[in-house]
Amino acid sequence: MVEQDALRERLRRIMLEEDAWLGDALSAQDALKRPVHGPNLIAFTVKAEKLARLVKRLVREEGFRILSAVMEDERDRLGHVVLTVIVWQESSAYPIALAILLDGAHPTYPAITPHVPMMNWYEREHRDLFGVEPLGHPQPYALILHASAPDGVYPLSRDAVQESVLPRVPGDVTTDGFVQYEGGEVSVVPVGPIHAGIIEPGHFLFGTVGEPVVHLDVRLFYTHRGIEKMAEGLPLLDGLKIAERTCGVCTYSHGLAYSLALETLASVELPERAVVLRTILAELERMMNHIGDIGNMCAGFGYHRGVADGARLKERLLRLNERLFKHRYLRGVVRPGGLNDDLDAAGKADMEATLRAVEDDFAGLMERISKHEIAQDRLRTTGMLGAEIARDLCVVGPAARASGVPYDVRLVRPYLAYTRRDVAELLKNWHGQTVRSEGDAYARMMVRAAEVEQSLAIVRCLLKKLPDGTVHVPLPKLPAHTVGFTTIESPRGELAVWVRLDAQERLRRLKIRSATYHNWPAVPYAVAGNIIADFPLINKSFELCYACCDR
Structure with a gap:
């Protein structure tokens, strides 16, 4: 408990310095204020507009690494969509859960990816599956929903039907996010998503000058199972x-x-x-x-x-x-x-x-x-x-x-x-x-x-x-x-x-x-x-x- 208390106090001090601390402002009826996380997690609720800066500091300056990021549709229980970023510092036994409460009707927050690039896939996935918009994301393109899906349909929202099949909207699969080459020096070599072998689908788009590869774009998630x-x-x-x-x-x-x-x-x-x-x-x-x-x-x-x-x-x-x-x-x-x-x-x-x-x-x-x-x-x-x-x-x-x-x-x-x-x-x-x-x-x-x-x-x-x-x-x-x-x-x-x-x-x-x-x-x-x-x-x-x- 001594280590846990010391780590909790250290994180609280950092959040106060970043003006990210929200714990004291939560209402008593808010379920996130209660100890609803397991004993191996140290949990905080922080200001949504300060999360990106806080995660940047923890990762870039304080030596933390990101373990996962979890989006939850808690509108029926709390009136919010909740994003939790889980971080950990070497030599500590306790992961840290940093939660933000997003507006249930229009869930947005400043994107973390511009400051911590490894959050790219997490934030794009949350955008596709929950309809949560990471404002200022450098690649605001679909990660999972490649085919044109109906607007306002988000497969992991609480009211989405489990057995339903998303209706397809007419249109081609977008090439958003793929590098566009100018001039004649670079050859574009597409591979997949359907392959000659008995393997799962993945689309690889190579930009080559002769044999050497100058850039590779990868698109996955063609058979997302829900x-x-x-x-x-x-x-x-x-x-x-x-x-x-x-x-x-x-x-x-x-x-x-x-x-x-x-x-x-x-x-x-x-x-x-x-x-x-x-x-x-x-x-x-x-x-x-x-x-x-x-x-x-x-x-x-x-x-x-x-x-x-x-x-x-x-x-x-x-x-x-x-x-x-x-x-x-x-x-x-x-x-x-x-x-x-x-x-x-x-x-x-x-x-x-x-x-x-x-x-x-x-x-x-x-x-x-x-x-x-x-x-x-x-x-x-x-x-x-x-x-x-x-x-x-x-x-x-x-x-x-x-x-x-x-x-x-x-x-x-x-x-x-x-x-x-x-x-x-x-x-x-x-x-x-x-x-x-x-x-x-x-x-x-x-x-x-x-x-x-x-x-x-x-x-x-x-x-x-x-x-x-x-x-x-x-x-x-x-x-x-x-x-x-x-x-x-x-x-x-x-x-x-x-x-x-x-x-x-x-x-x-x-x-x-x-x-x-x-x-x-x-x-x-x-x-x-x-x-x-x-x-x-x-x-x-x-x-x-x-x-x-x-x-």
Whole structure:
């Protein structure tokens, strides 16, 4: 509590200096004045016209980073639309929630993006889905609603109908936001959104002079599924099913983050066996993804043996998941309060034997890549992303660590068994290999390779001391209109989940910010200056997910 009180007082002082403090001016009947946020969040309500300047100061001068931004239509309850920006400062255990109350009829506020560019996607998404206008935004174009949608229809507003299909307004998909080239020197090369392979849709518009790319525009969100709208009003266990289906290959991470967000509100202590097994499963998912990602990168430079080896080793881990936990991608294993499945002695032996075999084969794969002249030539100095851009855009996961940004939620805000001294030491001991400075495709591959070995070490450490006991405890009744928020380190990086309950202990708002959402905007910076033929390799080196954005 001492740290929390000190941080709260520091933020209050900064807000007073910026004339952003609104807490004392709130009416007693305003629900936001009540302690409706979970115990791991420090919440403030600030003046809407001062939010941009406040966030700029916290990010640029005070060393904070942005974890997420959540828009909520609270007009039926408060008469306002509410924007909450969640920030965090290194060495602190507590994220800060900065909320502004916007006029219910005409919700506008001064845009944050001109001061903190990484807010670009958040503010454009809120404009599309809620009708909230960020005044002065440098790119006031649609992010999600590409086709002409009817005016005044906002899919995430409280009165929008879940099952409705938006009627299309006649007209072409706009090219707003794409760079327009003058003169004849630059060739424009469109790729997508429909691709030759069986992949999700994305539109890439290259501006090239000969082979080198001078600029890349990216347009995504062609298959937005409305997951967050679908979650409204669901019982909590049904909401878990929605969270797990946000991403196909990070299913477990999304279910875990959702469960942890609810557990922050419950004030219950989970069984130690459940805590340890949850951590083991998180590392198994990390290994499976990283090994598969390295195989996919091999496709980017035509190394078919590497593609096959990566797919074969990933399949071995998927089959292990199915044998032990009944689902290849670990769907349905985690739940609020613990786990649905336990690990018996035979399963533990199976896991240990499988991991030994995978470790040996994976070492051979990485040795072959290290000696492959074409692989080394194509990987090194390709798709370089500098540390400054990575920090400014709040890039997360292996992509950030490959550019010298040592941000890992397991270390900076530890959870589950990552709080244990032996596991924390393993994370720190591997720091020199899981954080690199080159920022190229090679560094992103090698960070993943090191993290595979790190995950193996963590799993073995935890299996040696697997405690006895149960793997689940029931959650008590959770308080109405309360917010639970958590972040975890998914295979692709930091994953943030915000959950607000209603009065019937159902979901009122679910906001999922996957790692990919912070990493996609960095790709054009990494592509510029490379030849167009290297784009598939660069793209694969970030291993981004379309579905995580199309939630």
